[in-house]
Amino acid sequence: xxxxxxxxxxxxxxxxxxxxxxxxxxxxxxxxxxxxxxxxxxxxxxxxxxxxxxxxxxxxxxxxxxxxxxxxxxxxxxxxxxxxxxxxxxxxxxxxxxxxxxxxxxxxxxxxxxxxxxxxxxxxxxxxxxxxxxxxxxxxxxxxxxxxxxxxxxxxxxxxxxxxxxxxxxxxxxxxxxxxxxxxxxxxxxxxxxxxxxxxxxxxxxxxxxxxxxxxxxxxxxxxxxxxxxxxxxxxxxxxxxxxxxxxxxxxxxxxxxxxxxxxxxxxxxxxxxxxxxxxxxxxxxxxxxxxxxxxxxxxxxxxxxxxxxxxxxxxxxxxxxxxxxxxxxxxxxxxxxxxxxxxxxxxxxxxxxxxxxxxxxxxxxxxxxxxxxxxxxxxxxxxxxxxxxxxxxxxxxxxxxxxxxxxxxxxxxxxxxxxxxxxxxxxxxxxxxxxxxxxxxxxxxxxxxxxxxxxxxxxxxxxxxxxxxxxxxxxxxxxxxxxxxxxxxxxxxx
Ligand code: NAD
Numbered sequence: 001x002x003x004x005x006x007x008x009x010x011x012x013x014x015x016x017x018x019x020x021x022x023x024x025x026x027x028x029x030x031x032x033x034x035x036x037x038x039x040x041x042x043x044x045x046x047x048x049x050x051x052x053x054x055x056x057x058x059x060x061x062x063x064x065x066x067x068x069x070x071x072x073x074x075x076x077x078x079x080x081x082x083x084x085x086x087x088x089x090x091x092x093x094x095x096x097x098x099x100x101x102x103x104x105x106x107x108x109x110x111x112x113x114x115x116x117x118x119x120x121x122x123x124x125x126x127x128x129x130x131x132x133x134x135x136x137x138x139x140x141x142x143x144x145x146x147x148x149x150x151x152x153x154x155x156x157x158x159x160x161x162x163x164x165x166x167x168x169x170x171x172x173x174x175x176x177x178x179x180x181x182x183x184x185x186x187x188x189x190x191x192x193x194x195x196x197x198x199x200x201x202x203x204x205x206x207x208x209x210x211x212x213x214x215x216x217x218x219x220x221x222x223x224x225x226x227x228x229x230x231x232x233x234x235x236x237x238x239x240x241x242x243x244x245x246x247x248x249x250x251x252x253x254x255x256x257x258x259x260x261x262x263x264x265x266x267x268x269x270x271x272x273x274x275x276x277x278x279x280x281x282x283x284x285x286x287x288x289x290x291x292x293x294x295x296x297x298x299x300x301x302x303x304x305x306x307x308x309x310x311x312x313x314x315x316x317x318x319x320x321x322x323x324x325x326x327x328x329x330x331x332x333x334x335x336x337x338x339x340x341x342x343x344x345x346x347x348x349x350x351x352x353x354x355x356x357x358x359x360x361x362x363x364x365x366x367x368x369x370x371x372x373x374x375x376x377x378x379x380x381x382x383x384x385x386x387x388x389x390x391x392x393x394x395x396x397x398x399x400x401x402x403x404x405x406x407x408x409x410x411x412x413x414x415x416x417x418x419x420x421x422x423x424x425x426x427x428x429x430x431x432x433x434x435x436x437x438x439x440x441x442x443x444x445x446x447x448x449x450x451x452x453x454x455x456x457x458x459x460x461x462x463x464x465x466x467x468x469x470x471x472x473x474x475x476x477x478x479x480x481x482x483x484x485x486x487x488x489x490x491x492x493x494x495x
Pocket of ligand 1: 220260
């Protein structure tokens, strides 16, 4: 795990074992159990990951606890300085990390690289906290001042999903560490290798041993994090099913919890939409990362006659080359789930106008080509449930209000987008969409730093957002200090 990743192409490359990183050392898990970690492009194990339980979480909490006071005592600007160094190390190792993300996740190299660049942007926000992380203060009456200090919580933890191995860790780490906490990261057991490389970079940047720890594993490790009384907050990113459970379990022990969940993102096209911008943007939204991102387009609501644009979407998606423009599906189980949704929609009467079920990519891995299901209906699972693959379900509607009603009725609320050239239509829709992240002619409306990333409804459990200033507020607690220093005539030495 600790060794540098040497691949600079898609050629299959082994990486060994993903161990835990506790107190500045790689260690095996107490259970002795491991799982294979597959490179999805090759459907071949590139190593194994250890499976942690309560004993490993306890060891990591001890290490974090021992390190946290000295770390918290450093001025915030010194901690931010370390993140400047981390940024330059991430830039130094960008190629290595991009290829590692690509191999463990199945993304294309370009997508792996973009995800590392986005992780670096999150680190930059951590650097900025040395300046913009100041608390507020005000003289609230004569001689009396109120001030807010952002204090660390202590030992905190983050749990991440498979689809962005390094990037999602960085949604949490900068604010949590610059905020003065000691951190336990539980990466997805499906993609554990980037976290191990990150641990070494965090150490090289100057973070003391024990301040950042990695505990690998699955549900047992997450449950132990939720149950541990010394862990004060948990950030989680993953599916709605698991996010809801983790939120309830962690809250029950009094932790501050923020759990981002799954998505079913609706895009709406109205007749005045720009033909070329809209078609290329929709294709990028539902095929990027092979549809395995919480911001991917999933349902397309075609308002009125937009057939020319739909035709261009089918043509554009049909040109995508597997393995070059689009990466692999994460696992055989994901392949079966995604093709199951397509089969089901076809049986229920949807027209498969682009069929990726039999598409073959290179290297023998798990591949599904872009798939478009036209004339879907509101009751089809493909139109209502998260598929998490490169599948676009088109519903034909007559009016914008009908489209909005369908979007509003779906229980998720991560992202939505309207394609139009009319400001009035854009304003009408953005004010009515039930989604935390809304795009106008932007099919993947990710709020870049310093804006906070987070959805609504069943796409998020907890208050606030994961990134930006909200992340800073989540990983710190405000201490309100009221002081009175002025000499006042109505008080005496005794009173
Ligand atoms: P997942 O929910 O299966 O796993 C997420 C994390 O939870 C992993 O670390 C995993 O080990 C752990 N986990 C799995 N089962 C558990 C259980 N029973 N109890 C406790 N912990 C458990 O998600 P995934 O398949 O890794 O990722 C894909 C999902 O994540 C999709 O639903 C996607 O929409 C969502 N996602 C959401 C966002 C967002 O910002 N809202 C971002 C990325 C991914």
